[in-house]
Amino acid sequence: xxxxxxxxxxxxxxxxxxxxxxxxxxxxxxxxxxxxxxxxxxxxxxxxxxxxxxxxxxxxxxxxxxxxxxxxxxxxxxxxxxxxxxxxxxxxxxxxxxxxxxxxxxxxxxxxxxxxxxxxxxxxxxxxxxxxxxxxxxxxxxxxxxxxxxxxxxxxxxxxxxxxxxxxxxxxxxxxxxxxxxxxxxxxxxxxxxxxxxxxxxxxxxxxxxxxxxxxxxxxxxxxxxxxxxxxxxxxxxxxxxxxxxxxxxxxxxxxxxxxxxxxxxxxxxxxxxxxxxxxxxxxxxxxxxxxxxxxxxxxxxxxxxxxxxxxxxxxxxxxxxxxxxxxxxxxxxxxxxxxxxxxxxxxxxxxxxxxxxxxxxxxxxxxxxxxxxxxxxxxxxxxxxxxxxxxxxxxxxxxxxxxxxxxxxxxxxxxxxxxxxxxxxxxxxxx
Amino acid sequence: xxxxxxxxxxxxxxxxxxxxxxxxxxxxxxxxxxxxxxxxxxxxxxxxxxxxxxxxxxxxxxxxxxxxxxxxxxxxxxxxxxxxxxxxxxxxxxxxxxxxxxxxxxxxxxxxxxxxxxxxxxxxxxxxxxxxxxxxxxxxxxxxxxxxxxxxxxxxxxxxxxxxxxxxxxxxxxxxxxxxxxxxxxxxxxxxxxxxxxxxxxxxxxxxxxxxxxxxxxxxxxxxxxxxxxxxxxxxxxxxxxxxxxxxxxxxxxxxxxxxxxxxxxxxxxxxxxxxxxxxxxxxxxxxxxxxxxxxxxxxxxx
Numbered sequence: 001x002x003x004x005x006x007x008x009x010x011x012x013x014x015x016x017x018x019x020x021x022x023x024x025x026x027x028x029x030x031x032x033x034x035x036x037x038x039x040x041x042x043x044x045x046x047x048x049x050x051x052x053x054x055x056x057x058x059x060x061x062x063x064x065x066x067x068x069x070x071x072x073x074x075x076x077x078x079x080x081x082x083x084x085x086x087x088x089x090x091x092x093x094x095x096x097x098x099x100x101x102x103x104x105x106x107x108x109x110x111x112x113x114x115x116x117x118x119x120x121x122x123x124x125x126x127x128x129x130x131x132x133x134x135x136x137x138x139x140x141x142x143x144x145x146x147x148x149x150x151x152x153x154x155x156x157x158x159x160x161x162x163x164x165x166x167x168x169x170x171x172x173x174x175x176x177x178x179x180x181x182x183x184x185x186x187x188x189x190x191x192x193x194x195x196x197x198x199x200x201x202x203x204x205x206x207x208x209x210x211x212x213x214x215x216x217x218x219x220x221x222x223x224x225x226x227x228x229x230x231x232x233x234x235x236x237x238x239x240x241x242x243x244x245x246x247x248x249x250x251x252x253x254x255x256x257x258x259x260x261x262x263x264x265x266x267x268x269x270x271x272x273x274x275x276x277x278x279x280x281x282x283x284x285x286x287x288x289x290x291x292x293x294x295x296x297x298x299x300x301x302x303x304x305x306x307x308x309x310x311x312x313x314x315x316x317x318x319x320x321x322x323x324x325x326x327x328x329x330x331x332x333x334x335x336x337x338x339x340x341x342x343x344x345x346x347x348x349x350x351x352x353x354x355x356x357x358x359x360x361x362x363x364x365x366x367x368x369x370x371x372x373x374x375x376x377x378x379x380x381x382x383x384x385x386x387x388x389x390x391x392x393x394x395x396x397x398x399x400x401x402x403x404x405x406x407x408x409x410x411x412x413x414x415x416x417x418x419x420x421x422x423x424x425x426x427x428x429x430x431x432x
Numbered sequence: 433x434x435x436x437x438x439x440x441x442x443x444x445x446x447x448x449x450x451x452x453x454x455x456x457x458x459x460x461x462x463x464x465x466x467x468x469x470x471x472x473x474x475x476x477x478x479x480x481x482x483x484x485x486x487x488x489x490x491x492x493x494x495x496x497x498x499x500x501x502x503x504x505x506x507x508x509x510x511x512x513x514x515x516x517x518x519x520x521x522x523x524x525x526x527x528x529x530x531x532x533x534x535x536x537x538x539x540x541x542x543x544x545x546x547x548x549x550x551x552x553x554x555x556x557x558x559x560x561x562x563x564x565x566x567x568x569x570x571x572x573x574x575x576x577x578x579x580x581x582x583x584x585x586x587x588x589x590x591x592x593x594x595x596x597x598x599x600x601x602x603x604x605x606x607x608x609x610x611x612x613x614x615x616x617x618x619x620x621x622x623x624x625x626x627x628x629x630x631x632x633x634x635x636x637x638x639x640x641x642x643x644x645x646x647x648x649x650x651x652x653x654x655x656x657x658x659x660x661x662x663x664x665x666x667x668x669x670x671x672x673x674x675x676x677x678x679x680x681x682x683x684x685x686x687x688x689x690x691x692x693x694x695x696x697x698x699x700x701x702x703x704x705x706x707x708x709x710x711x712x713x714x715x716x717x718x719x720x721x722x723x724x725x726x727x728x729x730x731x732x733x734x735x
Contacts, residue, residue, distance in 0.1 A: 090699040093486060115702050119486035198572075204594065206680055261571035261591020263683045264599065269570070395701040405684035409595055 046075040046332055046339060049095065049102035051088045053081045055291055059352050067342045073335055078102070096121050096327070103330040104339065109145035109156060109321035110390025111397075117153035122325040125152045128337040138344065139358040145321035145386075155340050156323035156358045157349070161375045161384060162212055163307045163317050165288050166281035167274045170197045171304075174280070178306050182220050185309060189257040192280045200252065201279030203270035204263035204408070207401025208389045212283040213252060214404060215318055215388045218245040220310045224385065231391040233429030237422040246407055246414035253408050263405055272296070275303070283308070286355040286364075286372040293371075305371045307378060319384025321358070392428065399424045472715075478708045485704030497709035507710070510688045513600055517689060518668040521607045526660055528608070529615030534649070536616070537623045547620070551613035558610075562677030565606040569593050593679055596686040603678050603687055611667065615660045622656035623649070662725045669718040690714045 052060055057079050064075045080088050089112060095101045101121070107113045116122040129135055129152055135143070139159060146154030171177065174195035176188040192199040204210040219227050222241040229235035230242070252258055259270055259279065272292040273279040282288070286305075293303055307317050324343070326336045342348060349362030355372035356379075357363065364372040389397045403420050406412040412420065479497055483490035501507050532550055536543050553561070568575045569592040577589040592602040630648050639647070672691035675681065681688040681696065688696075690710060698707030 090695075093699060097485065115484070115486055119484065120488070121486055205682060207682070259572060261594035264591055264594025264679065265570065266566060269566070393701075395703075398696070398700075401682070402684035405682060405686075409683065411596070 043332070044073045044335070046073055046104065046336055047102040048075060048077045048104045048106075048339075049092060050077065050079050050106040051081060052079045052106075053291055055295055056353060057081065063343060063348050063351055064339070067339050071335065071338065073339070075339065092116075101327050101329070103327050103332055103336045104324050105327070106322060106324055107154065108390060109142075109154065109323065110386055111393045112390055113146060113154055113323075113325065114148050114393075116325060117148035117151060120328055122153040123328040123330070123333055125155060125326065125337070128155075128326075128340070132337070132341045134341075134344070137359060139360075141383075142321045142323070142358040145390075146323045146325075154323040154325045155344065156321040157344050158322040158354060159319060159356050159358050159379070159384075160285035160287070160322070160387075161317050161319050161356065161379050161382075162283060162285050162387065163305055163375070163378070164281050165274060165284055165303060165305045165371070167277050167279075168302055168304055170195075170274070170277055170280040173197065178304065179309055181309050181311055189252075189255065193256055197277075198259050198273075198279045199257045199281065201259060201270045201273040201282040202262065203259070203265035203267040204401075204405065205266045207398065207404065209267035209271065210258075210262060210404060211388055211397075211401065212318060213258075214245065214249050215385075216283065216308045216310075217248045217252075218242065219312070219316060219318075219385060220308075221245040221248070223310075223312045224314065224316055227385055230425070231386065231388065233425045233432070237425055238419050242418040242421065243414045246417045249404070250407055250410075250414065263408055286369075286375045289369050289371045290353060290355060300370050303371060305374055307382060314383055316383050316385050317378070318387045319379075320387040320390050323358075392425075396424055396428045475708050476712060478705055479712045480709075481705045483704045483708075484702040485698055485707075486702060490705065493705065497706045498713075500706060501709060501713065506685045506688055506693055507690075509685055510690045510693045513687065514669070514671070514689045516600065517604065517607075517671055518665070520604050521611060521668050521671075522661065522664040524608045525611040526615050526657075526664065528612045529660070530619050530653075532612065532616045533619035533623055534645075537620060547617070550616055553606075553610040554613040556610065558673040559677045561606050561610055562674060565602075566593065566678060569602055594683060596683055599679055599683060599687050603675055606678070607671070607674055611664070615664070618656050618660055619653060622653050626652045658725065658728065662722070665721055665725070666718070669714065669721070 048060075048064065050057075050060065057077070061077050064077055067073065068075050080091055089107070092101070092105055092107070096116075107116065113122075125134075134155060138156060142156035142159045143152065145159075146152065146156045170192065171188075174188070174191040174197060176191050179185040179188050189199040200213065202210045202213050218230070218241075221244040222230060226235060226241060230237055253262065259265060259273075262270070270279070271282050271284055271288070274282045275292050275296050275298060289300060289303075293300055307315060310316065324340050326333055326340070330336055343352070344359050346357075346359050346361040349357040349359050350365070353364075353369070354362060355364050355369055356375065363376045366373040388400070392400060400421065403412065403417050403424070406420075407414065407417045478490075480492055480494060481490040482493050482496075536546055540546065567573075569577075571577055571589065571591040571594065576592065580586065580588050590598050592598050626649065630652075631644055634644050634648055670691065671689050672695065675687050675689055676692050676695070679687045681692045685693075691714065694707045694710040694714065696707075697703040697710065701707075
């Protein structure tokens with residue numbers, strides 16, 4: 001027995017030194033190496049981060065598994081369902097800063113996706129657009145929604161059209177039909193209230209849901225050209241058209257066309273109420289057919305959808321895009337791009353049940369999703385304006401939601417709300 | 433001379449134990465440095481920058497973020513909300529917890545069941561509590577307004593979470609509900625440790641119930657008061673999740689507190705430098721508020 005004898009103190013001391021060294025080396029573990037430091041390194045592993053709902057996550061996993069089988073990859077799909085644009089980007093950002101971000105992530109376009117491109121966390125996909133000819137396969141307007149400062153940082157696969165989704169029984173009970181003008185919409189609201197049904201189910205927690213009503217009112221009072229200029233800060237908000245929109249917004253609440261206490265309610269609770277008949281309609285996108293109507297085991301025939309009437313030409317609706325970005329630090333960019341190409345194939349898009357695909361030939365199945373299909377037809381004739389929480393950065397959106405909130409609580413007059421909005425937008429425009 | 437120096441070294445070693453204690457302390461110290469000191473110093477540094485929280489680059493802006501805080505109206509609102517929150521959610525649960533503990537310390541029937549009932553809210557996830565109370569407060573379908581209507585108080589029904597005037601108070605109610613059980617348990621344990629002889633002697637001397645409470649119970653509960661107060665204070669400064677999940681800081685910014693405003697800036701507005709400055713201020717205030725407690729504990733130990 002010639003081995004070294006270890007004392008208890010010696011072992012404890014050595015352990016202490018090793019742990020200290022490990023701890024201190026962790027403190028200085030910031031790497032400047034941008035290559036291959038994503039979650040998957042150079043292996044065959046990929047990770048996708050998304051916010052698919054429980055109703056659709058299984059379909060995505062099936063299609064990813066199919067890709068894995070054909071390409072010898074192993075892809076993990078993580079989802080944060082129902083979190084919305086208010087929460088999901090935080091989680092994504094935290095993962096990216098932690099150094100183990102996903103190889104691919106789903107994200108909204110406009111100002112929600114922009115920070116990832118600006119910070120160069122998202123890869124420039126131009127080489128892959130060329131390699132897979134995405135430019136000729138994907139809707140050009142949608143690509144523009146994920147192009148930031150001329151860099152194609154995302155691959156859009158979903159384009160949403162936001163409009164009215166209504167319960168036919170509630171409309172019949174009140175004796176109203178689909179309105180073709182703003183005046184008719186107001187009349188319909190009065191009749192619905194008289195029939196004991198809350199007309200419009202939108203909610204104010206987070207701000208973005210009730211915003212869909214205000215942006216419509218602004219499109220209606222200002223018209224397409226002025227609305228676009230207001231969103232970009234090219235025209236002042238302190239003007240009669242905006243005051244009218246704010247006055248109408250307040251009127252919707254005062255005349256009880258919105259749920260009582262709408263400002264404090266959660267959209268997740270309020271939006272599906274039209275399916276239950278507790279409200280007559282909501283303002284939302286085509287995903288509601290799969291997520292709210294069919295999940296409640298109701299036939300689509302009991303519901304209808306239409307564009308909110310503005311009285312302007314062209315008749316526009318609110319819309320936004322969603323797509324995928326590839327981690328600039330991913331060691332597997334080529335495989336990630338191949339997976340994206342697989343996901344935007346028309347057959348895959350159909351299998352995913354995408355109700356608003358950006359890919360030609362992947363329209364929703366008319367038999368299974370008749371109302372979503374209707375929106376595909378609407379989108380062919382009617383352009384969309386950028387939904388306001390994608391037109392403004394998050395901070396300005398929240399300030400804008402604050403104005404909405406103060407107006408509805410009577411703390412601000414419509415004219416003051418218009419002035420406040422001008423202050424917010426002009427301050428932001430100066431930083432652009 | 434050499435002998436004197438050697439003897440001083442030996443004396444020092446005897447007094448401080450030489451290197452050996454440090455070797456034993458090293459693992460814990462390393463963890464402490466890696467997970468507390470380093471992140472704290474790093475946060476302090478980033479509070480002096482304009483880092484957006486995503487990009488690789490940033491500029492050092494000195495005390496600009498701290499100066500901007502003074503001009504931020506939401507910071508003023510959040511600080512005031514924090515103060516209200518701290519006072520209410522410390523005082524009310526302490527008083528309720530003590531009252532329940534005194535009642536349950538007597539010969540109440542079904543004591544274990546009641547204790548469990550009062551403590552249960554404290555173990556529920558805060559997000560679940562936020563959802564439960566969100567439904568309770570629903571102006572049309574919620575139990576709170578339904579109960580008011582049922583007893584003929586229709587005039588008092590409110591959109592509780594949907595207006596500035598009631599939103600903060602409405603979020604404090606679930607906070608009180610979930611935080612009452614913990615002081616109750618601590619007070620119960622402390623009450624059971626008070627010798628019965630003291631009460632018997634006082635009763636024999638003709639002391640009334642109130643006199644026994646103020647002159648025997650309360651002085652004996654002093655250590656429990658300190659613990660409850662210190663833990664409640666820390667809990668109150670940490671307030672974040674309940675507000676975030678219940679009102680998301682709204683309506684508007686009516687229920688923002690420093691914690692949520694820090695989070696909004698760091699994680700949503702991409703103002704990591706500014707948000708970190710808010711975090712530094714929260715930490716400094718929390719440390720300052722904790723000093724009297726630490727001093728009192730030190731004095732008590734010394735005496």
